[in-house]
Amino acid sequence: MVLWVRFLSKKRSSTSQRVASNAVKGEIDWELRPGGMLVQKRDPGDAASGPMIKIKVSYDSYHHDITISAQSTFGDLKRVLVNETGLEPKEQRLLFRGKEKDDEECLDMAGVKDMSKVILLEDPASKERKLQQKNQNIQKAYEAVAKVREEVDKLSEKVVALEAIVQGGTKKVEEKEFTVLTGQFMLQLLKLDTIDADGEAKVQRRIEVHRVQGFLDTLDNLKARNSNPFSPSGNAVSVTTKWETFESGVGSLSAKPNPLLSSTRITQDWEVFD
Numbered sequence: 383m384v385l386w387v388r389f390l391s392k393k394r395s396s397t398s399q400r401v402a403s404n405a406v407k408g409e410i411d412w413e414l415r416p417g418g419m420l421v422q423k424r425d426p427g428d429a430a431s432g433p434m435i436k437i438k439v440s441y442d443s444y445h446h447d448i449t450i451s452a453q454s455t456f457g458d459l460k461r462v463l464v465n466e467t468g469l470e471p472k473e474q475r476l477l478f479r480g481k482e483k484d485d486e487e488c489l490d491m492a493g494v495k496d497m498s499k500v501i502l503l504e505d506p507a508s509k510e511r512k513l514q515q516k517n518q519n520i521q522k523a524y525e526a527v528a529k530v531r532e533e534v535d536k537l538s539e540k541v542v543a544l545e546a547i548v549q550g551g552t553k554k555v556e557e558k559e560f561t562v563l564t565g566q567f568m569l570q571l572l573k574l575d576t577i578d579a580d581g582e583a584k585v586q587r588r589i590e591v592h593r594v595q596g597f598l599d600t601l602d603n604l605k606a607r608n609s610n611p612f613s614p615s616g617n618a619v620s621v622t623t624k625w626e627t628f629e630s631g632v633g634s635l636s637a638k639p640n641p642l643l644s645s646t647r648i649t650q651d652w653e654v655f656d
Contacts, residue, residue, distance in 0.1 A: 435495060441467055441502040452494070457485030463502060473508040477501040516580070523579035527586045530573050534594055537566055541597055541604075548608045560605040567594050567601070 432453030439446045439459075446466045450459060456478075460471040467474075476483050478492055478500050494500070540563055547555055571594050579587045 432490070435489075436497060437489075437494065438497065438499045439463060439466075439502050440499060450489070452490040453488055455486055455488050456483040456492075459489065459500070460485065467502065469502075469504060469508075473505050475503040475505055477503065519578065520581055520583050523577050523583035524586065526577045527574070527579070527583060527590055530570050530577075531590055534567075534570055534590065534597070537563065537570070538597060541600055544604055545600070548604050555604075555608050557605065557609070560601055560608070564598060564601050567598050570594055 432451040434449055435452045437448045437450060437459070439448055441463075444467075446463070448459065448462055448466070450462060456476050457471065459476065460474045463474060464470060471485075478494060478498070483492060544555055544559065544563070547553065571591065574587055574591050574594070577583075577587055
């Protein structure tokens with residue numbers, strides 16, 4: 383019995399010496415558990431075999447229920463949250479019990495359990511970059527809309543010139559001029575459609591779209607008037623039917639009464655002759 387105890391003691395001593403030797407050589411990584419126990423660091427592949435827990439992740443005014451292995455790291459949790467929030471892992475900051483957690487730290491080691499709550503914040507530097515990018519995009523959209531507006535202003539002068547000719551009626555405008563000018567306005571509409579705008583830039587783009595559509599309607603009306611100047615929409619002579627009033631009142635529904643007829647009174651008083 384004594385020999386067996388001595389054998390076990392020697393075996394434990396030998397194991398401890400071997401672990402200590404490997405630790406000195408850097409062959410074993412250690413991690414500190416919440417209770418203060420120093421244990422060998424687990425293999426990242428062991429996370430998939432751990433128990434599954436549900437975590438409530440709060441981000442702004444949204445709450446996400448995430449199911450993940452308890453032995454996963456906070457870095458693993460960030461990768462899961464990419465699809466839920468649209469934030470890349472480097473843009474995320476995870477806080478548990480008021481402290482930010484490192485990507486390498488395991489959930490269960492930090493005390494995360496089933497139905498625990500984790501807070502997600504967007505990295506301030508990432509927010510600043512996105513804000514700068516948004517402002518740059520708005521400015522770019524403003525410049526693109528302004529460029530289209532300049533082109534529309536030039537084209538509008540041609541519309542005014544065509545309108546003066548058509549309304550003047552001195553000569554007929556070739557249909558080709560309406561076709562070409564309409565195509566140029568349509569090109570500006572396509573340019574406006576490709577502008578990715580937000581906020582006030584989007585409002586300015588919408589205004590310019592309505593403006594171009596108004597010129598297109600004007601061109602359609604001018605084209606119809608130019609092809610048929612005597613149409614109701616053109617400068618046609620207004621023909622009205624006006625009845626001439628004769629003294630007899632014939633030919634008029636509102637003829638004046640004949641004064642002779644109106645002054646005659648028929649009576650039954652018979653005159654007696656001698």
